[in-house]
Amino acid sequence: MGTGLGVLGFYGVLGASRLLGDASTPTAAATSPLAARPPHFRPRARRIIHIYLNGGPSQVDTFDPKPALAKWTGKILPGGNLTTERPLGAALPSPFAFGRHGGSGLEISEIFPHTARHADDLCVVRSMHANTPNHEQSMRLMNCGDERLSRPSYGAWLTYGLGTENENLPGFIALCPGLPVSDVSNWRSAFLPGIYQGTHIDTRKTKPEELVENIRNARLGPSEQRRQLDLLAELNAEHRRLRGDDPQLEARIQSFELAFRMQMQATDAFDVSREPESVRAMYGNSVQSRQLLIARRLVERGVRVVQCYHGDVQPWDSHDLIADAHRNLAREVDQGIGALLTDLKRLGLLEDTLVVCGGEFGRTPAVEMPAPGTPGNGKGRDHNHHGFSVWLAGGGVKGGQAYGATDEFGFRAVEKPVHVHDLHATMLHLMGFDHERLTYRYAGRDFRLTDVAGEVVHGLLA
Numbered sequence: 001m002g003t004g005l006g007v008l009g010f011y012g013v014l015g016a017s018r019l020l021g022d023a024s025t026p027t028a029a030a031t032s033p034l035a036a037r038p039p040h041f042r043p044r045a046r047r048i049i050h051i052y053l054n055g056g057p058s059q060v061d062t063f064d065p066k067p068a069l070a071k072w073t074g075k076i077l078p079g080g081n082l083t084t085e086r087p088l089g090a091a092l093p094s095p096f097a098f099g100r101h102g103g104s105g106l107e108i109s110e111i112f113p114h115t116a117r118h119a120d121d122l123c124v125v126r127s128m129h130a131n132t133p134n135h136e137q138s139m140r141l142m143n144c145g146d147e148r149l150s151r152p153s154y155g156a157w158l159t160y161g162l163g164t165e166n167e168n169l170p171g172f173i174a175l176c177p178g179l180p181v182s183d184v185s186n187w188r189s190a191f192l193p194g195i196y197q198g199t200h201i202d203t204r205k206t207k208p209e210e211l212v213e214n215i216r217n218a219r220l221g222p223s224e225q226r227r228q229l230d231l232l233a234e235l236n237a238e239h240r241r242l243r244g245d246d247p248q249l250e251a252r253i254q255s256f257e258l259a260f261r262m263q264m265q266a267t268d269a270f271d272v273s274r275e276p277e278s279v280r281a282m283y284g285n286s287v288q289s290r291q292l293l294i295a296r297r298l299v300e301r302g303v304r305v306v307q308c309y310h311g312d313v314q315p316w317d318s319h320d321l322i323a324d325a326h327r328n329l330a331r332e333v334d335q336g337i338g339a340l341l342t343d344l345k346r347l348g349l350l351e352d353t354l355v356v357c358g359g360e361f362g363r364t365p366a367v368e369m370p371a372p373g374t375p376g377n378g379k380g381r382d383h384n385h386h387g388f389s390v391w392l393a394g395g396g397v398k399g400g401q402a403y404g405a406t407d408e409f410g411f412r413a414v415e416k417p418v419h420v421h422d423l424h425a426t427m428l429h430l431m432g433f434d435h436e437r438l439t440y441r442y443a444g445r446d447f448r449l450t451d452v453a454g455e456v457v458h459g460l461l462a
Contacts, residue, residue, distance in 0.1 A: 033195050033254060034171055036163045039432025044396025044461070045354035046165075047299045048158070048427065050307040051292070051337060053329075054139065054180045055316030058363035058381055059389040060410040061094045061326050062109045064126045068408045069093040069365055077409055081366050084382045085133040088366040091409065092381065095323040104400030111330035114338025120400040121341060121350070123460050124391045127404025127413035130361050130420050133383040135181040135314055138360035141420050143186040145449045152440075154424055155305035156189040156196040157449045158431060161438050166302030169269060170199040173303055175291040177204040178312025187307065191442040194251025198307070201270070203291040208270040229256055269297050282339040287311070289336030296343050299353055316359055319368055320380040341393060354395030354430055362388025365409045387413040390423065396430045398462040421454035429456045 060066045072078075072091035081088040096109045102119030115122075130138050137147035144151040152160070155172035164171035174187040179200075187198025205211050217225055236253050240246055272280060272293050283289040288310055295306040310316060310333060318325040337357065344350035363381035370378065387406035393399060404416035425435040428449065435454055439446040 032163075032167055033193060034159070034164045034167045036165050037161070039162060040434050040437055041432050043430065043432030044352070045394070045430045046352045047303065048155075048305045048354045048356065048395075048431070049292075049295050049299060049340070050305070051333070051340075051355065051357040052180070052307055052309045053316045053333070053357065053359045054309050054311070055135070055314030055318075056138075056359045056361045056363055056383055056388075057316045057329075058094075058318065058322060058326060059126065059384075059387065059406070060363075060365050061096055061322065062112065062330075063107075063124045063389040063391060063402075064406060064410050065098040065107050065109075066094070066365060066406075066408065066410040069410070072409070077366055077411070081364070082384075082386050082411055084364055084384055084386075086382045087369040088364055088382060089369045089378070090367055091365060092322075092367040092379070096327075102400060106400060106402060109330075111327050112334050112337075114334045115341075117338055118341045118393065121393045122391045123393065123397045123399055124389055124402045125404060125418050125423070125457075125460065126387075126389050126402050126406055127415055127417045128358070128362075128388045128390050128420070128423070129413040129417055130385040130388075133361065133385045135317070135360060135383070138383075138385060139180065139182050139186055142360045144188070144190075145421065145424055145451060149185060150190045151188075151447075152190040152192045152196070152449070153187045153198060154427065154449055155187055155198050155307065156192050157438060158305055158428075158433075159196040160189075160192050160440070161433055162304055162431070164302055164304055169266060169298065169301060169303050171303060172196065172198040172305045173298055174198040174200045174307045174309065175203050175294060176200065176307075176309035176312070177202065177287045177291070180309050180312075181314050191447070192440055193254075194248065195254040198305075201294075203287055203294070206290075208267045211270045212266050232256065269301050270294055272297070279339075279343065282342065284335040284339070286332045286336065288333040289339065292333075292336040292340045293343075296340060296347075296349075300347065300349065317383075318363065318380055319382065322363075322380050325380075344394065350394040352395060354397065354427065355393045356390065356427070357392075358388070358390030361385040362410075365411050384411065386411055392460065396462055397460055403457070403459055416457075416459065418457055419453070421450045422457050425450050425454035426457045426460055430461070 069091045070093040073093055074090045077091050096111055098107045098109055101108055101116040104120050106119040108116040141147045143153045159171035189197035201211050240249055283293045291308050295308050298306050344353055362384045364384045367378050368380050368382040407414050428435040435450045439448045
């Protein structure tokens with residue numbers, strides 16, 4: 001009888017741990033798909049913050065200076081223009097000045113002064129290239145490793161491989177004021193279990209209870225909600241027993257559990273008003289700055305992957321008046337980027353936080369020709385997937401360097417080209433994974449983020 005009472009007491013302890021979302025208990029670790037798991041080998045980074053400049057920032061106006069363009073102003077580039085989405089005209093030199101920064105002398109455009117202060121932490125990959133000059137396909141490639149639908153995003157792959165360090169919050173969160181092109185396909189889980197998909201937060205809203213809807217139950221307390229969920233779990237388990245394994249049902253069950261646990265920490269994590277005034281002033285007041293501060297608070301609390309999209313649809317898609325458009329866009333995000341890097345250093349997080357910044361492709365060094373009968377001013381750039389820039393910092397990356405190069409006009413990657421698959425392989429490597437071994441069997445095939453390609457770019461590593 002005494003032993004039986006002891007078992008009942010032990011069951012109560014486990015129940016309390018479940019209520020508190022404690023992943024340290026054997027039961028929680030064994031049953032929760034979000035429980036923290038080790039990678040293949042010792043990682044350099046434990047988390048990722050991806051600053052996504054959706055729409056395609058121009059490499060020749062940001063991180064890849066091309067003075068040769070000035071010599072060809074008003075002239076067709078020698079060798080002609082590469083094929084892009086729209087017809088192109090003469091060379092269009094950058095309206096911005098570039099300067100050398102830090103001990104490394106890394107060249108960065110004047111429109112990113114706050115980011116430039118961290119030049120010695122940045123590894124600018126100037127030789128990125130993708131497959132197509134279209135937003136939808138290129139965004140899916142950058143986020144999911146494939147231009148087609150029904151492929152898991154890299155955030156879902158990492159959450160599947162690693163779990164999360166805090167089971168009271170999603171392992172993968174996408175912050176965006178609105179929705180980017182291809183919307184939820186950018187953070188989908190596809191054929192991976194649904195619990196690994198990204199959680200979208202619309203950062204146009206400011207109050208924590210608005211950012212995460214229905215975060216509080218006005219009618220039931222935690223214990224009553226727990227009993228309700230336990231009953232629901234029993235009914236779902238019976239439903240599953242009669243019908244066999246159903247990944248969608250399992251994802252729904254786990255989503256109920258995660259939503260319950262989020263009540264304990266989500267409000268705190270998204271409430272930037274709890275930060276000191278000096279920290280909030282350092283980040284600035286733009287939507288992008290605020291969501292970068294939220295990103296820091298999330299990774300600080302154990303979230304594995306946080307994406308910060310610049311804005312709704314494709315704000316960096318500067319087909320017209322690129323001088324004004326890019327300057328204004330950079331002003332919205334630059335202070336926040338500089339503050340994020342400063343803040344991560346202050347907290348000792350940069351060394352094991354991988355920060356990635358860039359878009360789905362770049363822009364042409366030649367002017368875009370407006371179609372007959374359509375508005376256009378001849379001062380914008382078309383999409384360019386042949387060569388563009390992405391920078392990385394922290395998390396085992398070798399800072400203060402420009403890796404690879406485009407041609408003298410910034411059109412095509414010609415030196416040490418890095419495909420998106422290579423970038424993904426390198427990101428997974430920094431997080432402790434062999435990209436060829438992180439697989440999931442679906443429809444009779446072992447799928448992976450990098451499909452059948454990708455090489456780790458060791459030149460980017462410290």
